[in-house]
Amino acid sequence: MTHALFVRRLEGNTVTGLGRRAKYLLADLSSGEVLLIHLGMSGSFRVSHQGRRNEPGRFHHEKTEHLAHDHIVFEMSSGATVTFNDPRRFGFMKLVSRTKLEQEPSLRNLGPEPLGNEFDAKLLAQACHGKKTSLKAALSDQRVVAGLGNIYVCEALHRALLSPKRKASTIVAARTGLPNERAERLVDAIRAVLNDAIKAGGSSLRDHRQTDGELGYFQHHFRVYDREGEPCVTPGCSGTVRRIVQGGRSTFFCPVCQK
Numbered sequence: 001m002t003h004a005l006f007v008r009r010l011e012g013n014t015v016t017g018l019g020r021r022a023k024y025l026l027a028d029l030s031s032g033e034v035l036l037i038h039l040g041m042s043g044s045f046r047v048s049h050q051g052r053r054n055e056p057g058r059f060h061h062e063k064t065e066h067l068a069h070d071h072i073v074f075e076m077s078s079g080a081t082v083t084f085n086d087p088r089r090f091g092f093m094k095l096v097s098r099t100k101l102e103q104e105p106s107l108r109n110l111g112p113e114p115l116g117n118e119f120d121a122k123l124l125a126q127a128c129h130g131k132k133t134s135l136k137a138a139l140s141d142q143r144v145v146a147g148l149g150n151i152y153v154c155e156a157l158h159r160a161l162l163s164p165k166r167k168a169s170t171i172v173a174a175r176t177g178l179p180n181e182r183a184e185r186l187v188d189a190i191r192a193v194l195n196d197a198i199k200a201g202g203s204s205l206r207d208h209r210q211t212d213g214e215l216g217y218f219q220h221h222f223r224v225y226d227r228e229g230e231p232c233v234t235p236g237c238s239g240t241v242r243r244i245v246q247g248g249r250s251t252f253f254c255p256v257c258q259k
């Protein structure tokens with residue numbers, strides 16, 4: 001889509017709703033289209049109102065304004081501007097008809113939302129039944145559970161005391177296909193780590209920000225992620241956090257207590 005066409009399809013529209021599916025943000029427009037947004041690695045929105053922006057809050061940080069990375073500015077009828085900033089440019093936006101949203105390649109085949117009501121040990125066991133891949137690979141597969149990023153997969157496996165190298169099928173009773181105790185532990189750990197991250201305001205990777213310009217704080221709560229060589233925090237464990245590469249991504253885990 002050309003820039004001009006993108007602008008023409010947005011201009012004059014009312015945002016009638018905001019939602020999220022997996023790692024996609026969805027803005028419903030009065031035209032019947034949906035603005036599909038992915039923040040990529042470093043995308044963020046900055047909201048300012050009549051010249052006032054990023055009012056210093058309790059955790060305000062001195063920061064550089066990467067104006068060169070402001071890619072899209074939405075001018076709202078209220079006078080507010082919503083600016084999309086993305087230094088690493090992995091983010092994207094796309095306009096899709098609401099009626100065709102389910103067929104959208106990036107949204108099709110997505111598994112359940114990890115914090116939604118339908119996600120439970122039974123569903124996770126079903127998805128892992130007969131899977132010969134590792135637990136890490138299964139949890140990173142968006143068809144198994146939607147929107148779980150690399151950081152949260154590592155953190156959840158550590159909390160559940162399960163090795164990322166363990167076969168995914170070992171959380172299922174082979175004969176019945178029903179979840180075993182490991183699956184229950186894992187689901188609880190996934191929900192716990194996401195809820196803690198939301199409470200802390202997300203995880204900041206360098207330039208990632210909340211809409212008011214503050215950094216997320218969850219990175220200070222990581223138990224294994226980015227802690228290679230540091231002592232394991234599991235009570236009573238004398239292990240050291242290790243890093244391995246699985247599926248091209250770093251996995252951080254404790255080889256002593258994660259079994």
Ligand SMILES: [Zn+2]
Pocket residue numbers: 232233234237238239240254255256257258
């Ligand atoms: Zn440990």
